[in-house]
Amino acid sequence: MAAPRRAWLVFGFSTEEAAGEPGPGPGPRRLESGPEGIRRLWPAWSYLVVETGAGLELRSAGLRRRLRGWAEALPSETHLVLRGPAGARAWRRAAALRGELRGEPAWSRALPPEPRRPPPLPLLPGGGFATPRPPFFAPLPAGVRARRLALGHEHALALGDAGQVHAWGGGRHGQLGHGTLESELQPRLVEALAGVPMQAVAAGGWHSASVSEAGDLYVWGWNESGQLALPSKALAEERAQDGDAGAGDTTLTPRREQPAAEGTAFISIQAFPALLDLPQDLEVTEVSCGSRHTAVVTRGGELYTWGWGKYGQLGHGDNSSSDQPRRVEYLVAEGLQAEEVVCGPWTTYVHVLEP
DSSP states (O other): OHHHHEEEEEEOOOOHHHHSOOOOSSSEEEOOOOTTTTEEEEEEEOEEEETTTTEEEEEEETTTEEEOOOOOEEOSSSSEEOOSSSSSEEEEEHHHTTTTTSOOSSEEEEEOOOSSSSSTTTTTHHHHHHHTTTOOOOOTTTTTOOOEEEOOEEEEEEEEEEEEEEEOOOOOOTOOOOOSOOOOEEEEEEEEGTOOOOEEEESSSEEEEEETTTTTTEEEEEEETEEEESSHHHHHHHHHHHHHHTOOOOOOOOSSSSOOOOOOOOOOOEEEEEEEEEEEOOOOEEEEEOOOEEEETTTSSSSSEEEOTTSSTTTTSOOOOOOEEOOHHHHHTTTEEEEEEOOOSSSEEEEEEEO
C-alpha cells in the first residue's frame, strides 16, 4: 500500500514580492519539497527556513542555502537564530542570506546536553528562551515551566505542563489577556483561562489565541483587521464603502459578507480571552497567527481563516479581509485534508494530506 502523499501549500505574500519583484499571486502555491519532503518550516517576512530529510534550508527569492549542522530556526528580518546539538547562535539576516555562517555570530549560547526531546524553539534546553532580535535570550522564572512558547511583536505566551497559560510583554492592545492594557515585565498567569487546560497557544503581531484540550478556541488582543473574528468597525466601513461603490454595477462579484447590522457592537480591543464559536461548533486542533490574521485547522481537517487579507493570505481567492471565520474552499474542492497550519507575517502555510 502506497504511503499517503503530503504537501505544503502557501497563500499570500511571496519572497519575490519582498525582493521587489513581481509576485506569483495570492496562491495557492505548492512549496517545492524534493524527494526528502518538508517536515517543518519557519517563515519570516522575506525568507523561509524549511527542514527536509537533508537538514535545514534557507529559501528566499531565487535563493536556496543549506544550513548544515542545525536543527531548528527562529527567523526575523534582522537576524536568524539557529539551534544545534551544542548551542544556539544568531547571525544577521544579510549574512545568513549570503551563507556566511562561519564567522563570528551576533550572539551565541552554549546549551547543556539535549534531552531526548528538546523543547521547540524559542524555548532552549536548560531554561530560558531565544528571541530573534537583541538581546536574543531571556530567562524564565523558576516557577514557570513551559512546554511551548509563542512570540508576538511585543509579547510572549507560555504554555505550561498542566495546560496553563502565562503572558507578558507589551499589553497596549490587550494581547496579554489580563483584562488591562498594561504591560507586564514577568510572566503572569492568564487567570481567565485558569481551570481550562490548553493544548496550544499562538501569538500574532498584537493578538493571541489558544486551543483547549476539548478543542475550543479562545482569542484576545487587537481586532483592528478582524483577526479575532469579532465585529470590526474598520472592516464594516470598508464593506459599506464597497457596497456604495458597487451600487448599480452588475459586473462586480458579490461579497460573501454583508454589512454589519445597525446597532452592532464593534470590538477594537478584547482584553480578556473570548471563546469563539466556529460554524457548526467545530473543534479546533491547530491555531496559528500572522501579523494581523488567524488560521485554524479543525478536527475534520478543514482550514478556516480570518483577519487581514490584503495579499490573499486568507486563501479565499481574493484580497479581502474578514472578521468572520471562513472555510478555505480550495482545499475542499481539491479533496485536500489540512493537518497543520503555520502563519508567516503576511502568509499562510498549510500542510495537507492529498487524496
